[in-house]
Amino acid sequence: MPNAYWVVLFEDEPEMNDHRRKHRDAHMGFLRANENRIKIAGGMRPMPGAPYCGDMWIVRGCDFEDVVDIVQKDPYYNPQYRRFRIFSWGKSLDKPVTL
Incomplete structure (x- = not known):
């Protein structure tokens, strides 16, 4: 399934925020080095300005x-503070996505 899309949902414990601060630069470098596969990545918060509670990748x-x-x-990977789930995903409309 080399052309498959996957959604990765990360759920973080509150302690993950310290891990994020310590490993942010390495994580960003990792995302840049893998941008051919990780098409979209970003942190999730319950509300704008609140601490991060997870991430999502496509x-x-x-x-x-x-x-x-x-x-x-990924330098952010820490099974003590972070869980993840992977889902197969397909776009409803086959057209370019611009965010």
Whole structure:
């Protein structure tokens, strides 16, 4: 399934915010180095300005095992403070997406 899209949803414990601060630069470098596969990535908050509670990625061109491998190589990955779920995803309309 090399052209598959995947959604990765991350759920963080409050302690993850300290981990984020310490590893932010390495995480951003990791995202840039993998932008051919991680098409969209960003933090989630319950409300604007609130502390982060997770992240979401859209990943393309991998199989499920590759997505797990990418997640676990991310400097933000810390199983003590972060859980993740991976979903197969398909766009309803086959057209370019601009955010």
